[in-house]
Amino acid sequence: MTTTSPGTLEALTRRLPDSTLITDDDVLASVSSDEAEWAEVGRAVAAVRARSTAEVQQVVAVCAELRVPVVTRGAGTGLSGGANAVEGGLVLDLSKMDRVLEIDEDDLVAVVEPGVVNDDLKAAVAEHGLWYPPDPASSPWSTIGGNVATNAGGLCCLKYGVTRDYVLGLQAVVGGPAGEYGTAVRMGRRTTKGVAGYDLTGLVVGSEGTLGVVTEVTLRLRPAPAAAPRTVVGAFGSLVAAGEAVALATRRKLTPLALELLDGPTLRVVEEWKHLGIEADAAALLLAKIDTPGASGEEEATAMAAAFREAGALWAEQSSDDAEAEALFAARRLAYPAMERxxxxxxxxxxxxxxxxxxxxxxxxxxxxxxxxxxxxxxxxxxxxxxxxxxxxxxxxxxxxxxxxxxxxxxxxxxxxxxxxxxxxxxxxxxRAGMRAELDPGAQAMQRAIKQALDPLDLFNPGKVVGEP
Amino acid sequence: MTTTSPGTLEALTRRLPDSTLITDDDVLASVSSDEAEWAEVGRAVAAVRARSTAEVQQVVAVCAELRVPVVTRGAGTGLSGGANAVEGGLVLDLSKMDRVLEIDEDDLVAVVEPGVVNDDLKAAVAEHGLWYPPDPASSPWSTIGGNVATNAGGLCCLKYGVTRDYVLGLQAVVGGPAGEYGTAVRMGRRTTKGVAGYDLTGLVVGSEGTLGVVTEVTLRLRPAPAAAPRTVVGAFGSLVAAGEAVALATRRKLTPLALELLDGPTLRVVEEWKHLGIEADAAALLLAKIDTPGASGEEEATAMAAAFREAGALWAEQSSDDAEAEALFAARRLAYPAMERxxxxxxxxxxxxxxxxxxxxxxxxxxxxxxxxxxxxxxxxxxxxxxxxxxxxxxxxxxxxxxxxxxxxxxxxxxxxxxxxxxxxxxxxxxRAGMRAELDPGAQAMQRAIKQALDPLDLFNPGKVVGEP
The missing domain is CATH 3.30.70.2740 (Alpha-Beta Plaits)
Known part of the structure; x- marks a missing residue:
């Protein structure tokens, strides 16, 4: 691959003496795509596994000077191709910037580098009696930086919100109006509330690496849940009946922590692979988790099971067996890799x-x-x-x-x-094409104008999100 | 006032035949400022009380052509001067665009015009068993449009978040890259989650009318609380001791719905005015509202009172008297007007x-x-x-x-x-000066670049927020 741009590679090598440039074809290929099926992958010139904000700043400055596009990546678990390499670009791998810099019990915040794996952060804050709720199914592997890039959701965002709801502030290496490319800028705050100026933090969250490189994130935390949640399971003879149960639960004002659906084919694929011992003969299962404590939680669970039954469930009950409930949620998390087999x-x-x-x-x-x-x-x-x-x-x-x-x-x-x-x-x-069909053309023009204003060189992840399909 | 720009006024009158231009000095003065003390107020050329998005579009288009700045306002309850008229500008009053367009129990959303008063929306959705949580102290008077402009918080955002957390989508009349000034653009979505492109909705929320004129808002709703909250009151001999109690409650992982502080002077001013029958001899009161249901809520209330006592409260107890608790929260809401007397x-x-x-x-x-x-x-x-x-x-x-x-x-x-x-x-x-001292200069440059990109004429509320002090 590297033969395509010998001059660029040589210049990068010379100008980045403190970074190890990855040019080995196999290694480069391993960091050149995420898990999006059939999305195009460009041939990168090289990759860098950055270790610090300073290194990211240097890489971005040099890439700007040489006009080498920068594609940032974490664990590569994305499903839309956002982290796929672009032709002639540099892949900036932040997975080694994986330190939890601070956990503050008094302020209920954590400050982390982008390469911290979601589940590792959860474990670290749990030691302080705290909780970081966003839980994409990829949480054992995906990084906070990747979660920030896509504004990742997950199971419990039904009740507790998505990644953007937990990002109070961040540091990003940007260019354009903030100064030379390679400038590290702090946005947002450490406080619970704050309205000083436009919400740059919220703008960068979900921008998929197109506005800069996030090198540090300040996250809001919650107290750890007091009690284990209840699980209600319902089995349905059709997918649509399960959907009716979901709509009925909403109409009944029930607010579970999570309300997940798995169809029969998915259950069977997981069971064949992992032998979790789950029943897999229904057309669809609904799994509700309820974290309201005490008798109110019991009432909510009863009401949820009743809603499932009224919508036509074959059966619905509160799981009295923690292991069974855990197996069902494990099945939910394993569904994607199971299908990929x-x-x-x-x-x-x-x-x-x-x-x-x-x-x-x-x-x-x-x-x-x-x-x-x-x-x-x-x-x-x-x-x-x-x-x-x-x-x-x-x-x-x-x-x-x-x-x-x-x-x-x-x-x-x-x-x-x-x-x-x-x-x-x-x-x-x-x-990209779907987004164009969905959004008001005026809103798309505003998005492109923001990209142009903040990244006039189109250096950061060009062609993605607002880029041309 | 209007004598300063006779040509402009004449042109506005000619070009806006469908709008009633307010030029009477007294009426104009009444819509030319919010409640920010000692903030500068410019002399507006005229004001328009718009009745529809179409009228807003026409006003914005004509103002852009004539280079007349547009200052949007709702109820004028702001406290930072964001709605103060600017010299030679037009005041665009949206308080008559006050229709609740839709309340959807199945989707848990409301669609409203910007002039709807916060408490009126709360009452309207309550009829459907739903709740719109953001509750600035101004909620009996302030409008959703104003709440959106400032990303208003309130008492219960401690547990339930601020305005931005509830705005799923909006329509705004903008200019710049979206087309001619006067273009109405839809941003955001009606769904609970969504990551199609940059978060324009979140960017407009809190932008204080500097990026366009919001003419419709799609809001996320919650089920109405099942039970009345508990109130815990603590009286303290010093402000700082009350502060210690707040810090201790956080350290103990307590999550009340609201945790409010009033100092003695404030309590006495309210009591002298309204005779609510509240005790007003402590240096500070803390009021905690706890909405966790059942025995868990009872435990939380007990733990909160214990934290108050350990931090040195003169006394602390769960209020067993709803009228007393209501009077205390009324005192909280009346504190500002009481002081203004x-x-x-x-x-x-x-x-x-x-x-x-x-x-x-x-x-x-x-x-x-x-x-x-x-x-x-x-x-x-x-x-x-x-x-x-x-x-x-x-x-x-x-x-x-x-x-x-x-x-x-x-x-x-x-x-x-x-x-x-x-x-x-x-x-x-x-x-404005405080924000400049607080934020990273790079972040400020990015904010100005966004303003420039989305409002190249600097038509919308010029001089505010990112404008020069």
């Missing part, structure tokens, strides 16, 4: 208004039939955030084409139901 | 990290003594968001100068404690 998986990430969940699930079934595509559906159903996964046999061109057609149809159907093409995975490369 | 009140709005609350309260006492300024302190103490109010006798120039000096010293002290100069009132005019 069967062949390439194209993952959707639509989010529809809550009332549209049953209709959208019906749309997905119709699209699956129409294109003859096997779809395994997992969903943060309570949020209306659905992840139908198109599974194709390996090396089957026709199946691949059918999966892509189904993917596009699902996006169109979600927009028709007043939904969005991406609830939590980000736009990256795969959702 | 004594003379001009200069209101601070600093927010410090929670651990810094006792120290910051000590700083405020020292500053009060140093400048010989009477300060009444009210605070969202659990958030670290403090509102020391400098009270001056009317028409006393020396007292005014001392109040301003104290104001500046408090900002400096808050920044030294890693706090912010504005927790929820906004920058407007009064906090």
């Amino acid at each position: 069967l062949g390439p998986v194209l993952t959707e990430d639509i989010c529809v208004p809550r009332s549209q969940v049953p209709g959208m699930l019906a749309d997905i079934e119709a699209i699956s039939l129409r294109h003859g595509v096997q779809i395994g559906s997992i969903a943060h159903a309570g949020d209306g955030n659905l992840h139908p996964c198109m599974i194709s046999p390996p090396d089957d061109e026709a199946a691949r084409a059918a999966a892509i057609a189904a993917f596009d149809d699902i996006l169109e159907a979600a927009i028709a139901r007043r939904g969005t093409v991406t609830g939590e995975h980000g736009v990256g490369l795969l959702k | 004594l003379g001009p009140v200069l209101t601070e709005d600093i927010c410090v990290p929670r651990s810094q609350v006792p120290g910051m309260l000590a700083d405020i006492e020292a500053i009060s003594l140093r400048h010989g300024v009477q300060i009444g302190s009210i605070a969202h103490a659990g958030d670290g968001n403090l509102h020391p109010c400098m009270i001056s006798p009317p028409d006393d120039e020396a007292a005014r100068a001392a109040a301003i000096a104290a104001f500046d010293d408090i900002l400096e002290a808050a920044i030294a404690r890693r706090g912010t100069v504005t927790g929820e009132h906004g920058v407007g005019l009064l906090k």
Whole structure:
């Protein structure tokens, strides 16, 4: 790969004496893409595993001077291609900037480097009786930096919000109006509230590395939950009936910590792989977690099971067996890797208004039939955030084409139901066309103007999100 | 006033045949300022009370053509001068755009015009068993549009977040890259989650009318609380002891719905005015509201009272009398108008990290003594968001100068404690210098670049927030 730009590589090597440039083809390939199926991957000139903000600053300054695009990455667990290398660019891997710099029990904040793995942060703050809620299914592997880049959600954001709700402030290496490229800028605050100027922090969260390189994050924490949550499980004879149960639970004003859906095919794939001992013969399972303490929690669990039954559940009950409940949530987390064992998986990430969940699930079934595509559906159903996964046999061109057609149809159907093409995975490369179909052209023009104002060289992750498809 | 720009007024009148231009001096003066004490007020050319998005679009388009600045306002309850008229500008009053367009129980959203009063929205959604949590003390008068402009907080944001956390999407009349000035653009979404592109909605929230005119807001709602909250009251012999109690409650991982502080002078002023029957002889009262249901709530209330006592409360107890608890919270809401009866009140709005609350309260006492300024302190103490109010006798120039000096010293002290100069009132005019002292210059440059990119004519509320002091 490196043969394509010998002059650039030589210049980078000379100008970055303190960084180790990765140019080995295999290693470079291993850091050149995320987990987005079939998204284009450019040939990078080199990669750097940065160890400090100072090193990031130097890399960005030199890349700006040489006009080498910078693609930042963490663990590479993204599902939209946001971390895929671009042609002739440099991959800036922050996974080694993985220190928890501070956990402050009195201020309820943590300050971390971007490479800290989500579950590692959770474990670290738990030692102080604290909790960092955002929990994407990738939490054992994905980094806080990646979570910030995509504004990652997860299971418990139904009740406790997404990554943006927990980022109080950050430091990013930027360019443009802030000064020379390579300037490190602090945004946001350490306080719970604050309205001094525009919300730059919230703007950078979810910008997928297109506005700069985040090198430090100040996170809001919560007290650890006092008691273990209750789990209510419902089995359904059809996907749509499960969707009706979700809508009914919302109408009944129930607010579980999480309300997850797994369809039968997904359950069976996980069970065949991991032998968790879960029942896998229903068309869909709903898993509700309820963290309201005491008798009120008991009432909520009872009401949830009743809502499941009224919506037509085959059975619904509060799980009295912690191991069983844990196995079900493990199945939820393992669903994606389990499906990947069967062949390439194209993952959707639509989010529809809550009332549209049953209709959208019906749309997905119709699209699956129409294109003859096997779809395994997992969903943060309570949020209306659905992840139908198109599974194709390996090396089957026709199946691949059918999966892509189904993917596009699902996006169109979600927009028709007043939904969005991406609830939590980000736009990256795969959702650029969908985003264009979804958003008001005026809003898109404003987004491009912000990108142009803050990154006039189009140095940071060019072509992604607001870039041309 | 209008005599200053006869040509402009004539042109506006000719070009806006469908709008009633307000030019009467008294009426114009009544819509030319908010409640910020001693903030400069420019002489407006005219005002328009718009009735629809279409009318706003026409006004903005014509003002852009004639280069007449547009200052948007709602109820005028702001405390930073953000809604003060600018010289030669037009005041665009949205208080008559006050329709609740939609309340959707199934999607848990409301769609409203900006002129809807906060408490009116709360009442409307309550009829559907729903709740809109943000509750600035001005909620009986302030509008959702104004709340959006300043990202208003309030009492219960300690547990339930601020305005930005509830704004899913909005429509704004903008200019610049979105097209001709006067273009109405939809941003954000109706879904619970969504990451399609940069968070324009969050950027507009808190931008104080400097990026466009918000004409419609889509709000997230919550189920109404199941039970009435418990109130715990503690009386303290000193402000600092009350601050210690707040810090201790945080350290004990208690999460009340609200944790408010009123100092003795404030209590006495309210009692003298309203005769609510509250005890007003302590140096400070803390009021905690706890909404955890059942026995867990009871435990939390007991733990809160214990924390108050351990921090040195004169007494602390769970209020068994709803009327008494209601009177105390009414006192909290009436504190500001009660102080205003004594003379001009200069209101601070600093927010410090929670651990810094006792120290910051000590700083405020020292500053009060140093400048010989009477300060009444009210605070969202659990958030670290403090509102020391400098009270001056009317028409006393020396007292005014001392109040301003104290104001500046408090900002400096808050920044030294890693706090912010504005927790929820906004920058407007009064906090521009403070914001410059607080924020990284690089972040300020990025903010100005965004303003320039989205409002190249500097038409919307010029001179505010990112404008020059």
